[in-house]
Amino acid sequence: MGIIEDEIARLMQKCISCGKCTPNCPSNKYGGVDPHEIMIGGETDVSKCILCGTCSQVCRRTDPFTVMRDLKALANDLHVSDTYKNTGLAMPKSEHPSRGELVCEWDGDDVYIMPGCVVQCKVPFLEYAAMTAIKTVGKTCSELEGPGCCLRPPQFREMMNTERHDIIAGMTANAKGKDVITLCGGCTDALREYGEENLNMIDFLYDNIDRLPRFERSFKVAVEPGCSCMPIKKKMIEIVTRLSCEFVNNGMGCCGKDTVLAEQMMADREKECSNGCLIVVACPKCFTKYDAQPDGMPVLFLSELVAWAAGHTETFKYHNIPLEPDNEDFYRPRFDGFIPKESKGMRW
Ligand code: SF4
Ligand code: SF4
Structure with missing residues (x-):
């Protein structure tokens, strides 16, 4: 057996079948997918696993997520891509107008931002928003040097664990002991998997909650932390409340990423959020999904919301779904009073 098959067998053996x-x-x-069935060897099709x-x-007891990643790598014959070898990123960088128009001004090293692949390749303006939010609470920041990818995607499963660890440790060493701020919950978890402490942007903003600005006019927001940040959703809710927004107590869940389930999942997420004026997210992948939703509600990344409360709206023009706070219609929720009977999102 190879590295991947050995790892799958080892992790499956630790499953106690609790369900x-x-x-x-x-x-x-x-x-x-049914992860319990997969972990006891009763099912092998992981094509609908969202990772x-x-x-x-x-x-x-064990780590079913890693088994899913490994099975995906095997099923799709995934290997470390030439893109990663050439750029240090898991995907190619798309042309994006914000790249030349919004240039981050790094002013110090209180903290280092690790933007992650989705931000760097698809929505680079979200790194600008992160920089602005960090400066808003009075901290200086720089971008973390290094390959850039957290090595969480399945293509990296063929690497030895020690090899992945050395790459991640080498990257975080560039923070010279200062806090690393991750913008993607997948990066947050991936670094921790290798014992490298870091703060998700939610954690960082929560730690600086007393320094956050406030909106002069309150409005209703729905909060979608995304799967990786679901355990810290309460911090996210406290942050938006501190900014003077009104949290609408919406159901929360998964965007479905790029699986065949995503269309129905996104339709449910939009419905659950519809008593807000906008949706606030904390995952770059979620951001791209919500901002591409046909007839979808406006969406903001959490750091964009903080930046906006401090008067910075430079990133808004790069959104597909317009956000028009000067229009009085913005302050009217899509569907006021909607209360989902039971969220099909997360059971948190
Ligand atoms: S993978 Fe974990 S949670 Fe799932 S059935 Fe096995 S022990 Fe229980
Ligand atoms: S969809 Fe998520 S929870 Fe379900 S098996 Fe895949 S990684 Fe696990």
Whole structure:
């Protein structure tokens, strides 16, 4: 057996068949995978696994998420791509107008931003928003040097664990002991997997909650932390409340990423959020999904909301779904009074 098969067998052997992962799996709620069945060897099709990581958040015995990643790597014959070898990123950088128009001004090293692949390649203006939010609470920042990818995607499973660890440790060493701020919950978890402490942007803003600005006019927001940040959703809610926004107590869940389940999942997420004026997210992948939703609600990344409260709206023009706070219609929720009977999102 190879490295991947050995790892799968080792992790499956540790499963005690408690069944706790399956009812928490967002894919399973939509007719997708059954992680418990997969972990006991009864099912092998992982094509509908979203790789959200929720199963490992709830499992106390083993690591089903890693098994799913490994099975995906095998099923799709995934290997470390030439893109990574040439750029240090898991995907190619798209042309994006914000790249030349919004240039980050690094002013010090209180903290280092690790933007992650989705931000760098798809929505680079979110790094600018992160920089602005950090400066808003009175801290200086720089971008973390290094390859850039957290090595969480399945293509990296063929690497030895020690090889992945050395790459991640080499990257975080560039922070010289200062805090690393991750903008993607997947990066947050991936670094911690290798013992490298870091703060998700939610954690950082929460630690600086007394320094946050406030909006002069309150408005209703729905909050979607994304799967990786679901365990710290209360911090996110406290942050938006501190900014003077009104949290609408919406159901929360998974965007479905790029699986066949995503269309229905996104339709449910939009419905659950519809008593807000906008949706605030904390995951770059979620951001790209919500901002591409046909007839979708306006969406902001959490650091964009903080930057806006301090008067910075430079990133708004790069959104597909316009955000028009000068229009009085913005302050009217899409569907005031909607209360979902039961969220098909997460059971948190
Ligand atoms: S993977 Fe973990 S949560 Fe799922 S059935 Fe096995 S022990 Fe239980
Ligand atoms: S990674 Fe997510 S979608 Fe895949 S099995 Fe685990 S909980 Fe389900």
